[in-house]
Amino acid sequence: MQSVESFYDQLSSRYTDLISRCVPRYNEMFYNIFHYIPDDLQPRNILDLGCGTGNLTEAALQHFPDAQIHALDLSADILNECRLRFKDHDNISYHQQDFNDLDFPAQSFDLVISSIAIHHIADSQKADLYKKIFRMLKPGGVFVFADQTRGITEEIYEKHISRWKNEALKLGSTEADWEMWMEHQDAHDYHTPVICHLKELETAGFDAVDVIWKNIMWAILWAQKTTD
Numbered sequence: 001m002q003s004v005e006s007f008y009d010q011l012s013s014r015y016t017d018l019i020s021r022c023v024p025r026y027n028e029m030f031y032n033i034f035h036y037i038p039d040d041l042q043p044r045n046i047l048d049l050g051c052g053t054g055n056l057t058e059a060a061l062q063h064f065p066d067a068q069i070h071a072l073d074l075s076a077d078i079l080n081e082c083r084l085r086f087k088d089h090d091n092i093s094y095h096q097q098d099f100n101d102l103d104f105p106a107q108s109f110d111l112v113i114s115s116i117a118i119h120h121i122a123d124s125q126k127a128d129l130y131k132k133i134f135r136m137l138k139p140g141g142v143f144v145f146a147d148q149t150r151g152i153t154e155e156i157y158e159k160h161i162s163r164w165k166n167e168a169l170k171l172g173s174t175e176a177d178w179e180m181w182m183e184h185q186d187a188h189d190y191h192t193p194v195i196c197h198l199k200e201l202e203t204a205g206f207d208a209v210d211v212i213w214k215n216i217m218w219a220i221l222w223a224q225k226t227t228d
């Protein structure tokens with residue numbers, strides 16, 4: 001079976017086009033990620049987990065042009081697309097790393113962001129990742145991410161998938177594109193119900209957690225580290 005890394009390696013040059021024809025309300029999702037960052041949080045160090053070709057990284061750059069942004073991804077080829085995209089910016093650094101191997105020092109970041117990437121790791125790994133993110137954030141720091149989630153029942157989940165397909169076709173995905181995403185999803189994706197994300201974030205130490213936006217199966221989860 002093809003690994004997640006090689007899937008995104010071979011998709012890298014086509015990724016930005018394919019994803020914009022696949023995810024409904026993609027730009028609205030990004031808008032909401034940044035809208036709910038507290039006004040008094042002026043992040044100097046931002047980590048983008050699973051940056052891909054840099055779609056969320058670009059939004060971070062627009063909102064916080066003076067911040068140091070760390071763009072992290074497993075796939076060398078997609079990270080290279082990201083590097084080329086921001087070749088004129090010297091405040092972005094690139095890290096080819098697996099979420100499971102994160103090793104930044106404690107309190108490295110004011111803000112950790114991610115978009116449609118964390119569902120690539122299993123639930124037990126998500127729990128570990130949230131603990132690491134809590135440790136890597138400064139007090140007052142925020143972790144906000146958008147991702148595909150699972151319905152709390154199989155019926156809700158199946159209805160989500162069916163609505164998603166309708167929306168993706170309306171956005172210009174072809175049946176072949178859809179099949180390609182579904183094959184990848186069946187092999188590699190671990191969609192988690194929103195309630196389980198919230199519980200794991202609390203268990204990791206975050207004492208303010210919320211769902212700030214949701215459309216079909218895409219949700220934005222928000223968590224703040226108010227204490228050390």
Ligand SMILES: C[S@@+](CC[C@H](N)C(=O)[O-])C[C@H]1O[C@@H](n2cnc3c(N)ncnc32)[C@H](O)[C@@H]1O
Binds near residue numbers: 054117
């Ligand atoms: C669907 S793309 C999202 C890219 C970008 N954030 C966006 O919104 O367009 C998922 C990204 O997560 C990366 N990824 C998947 N599993 C990963 C892991 N275990 N560690 C680091 N990155 C991973 C993939 O290589 C891919 O670039």
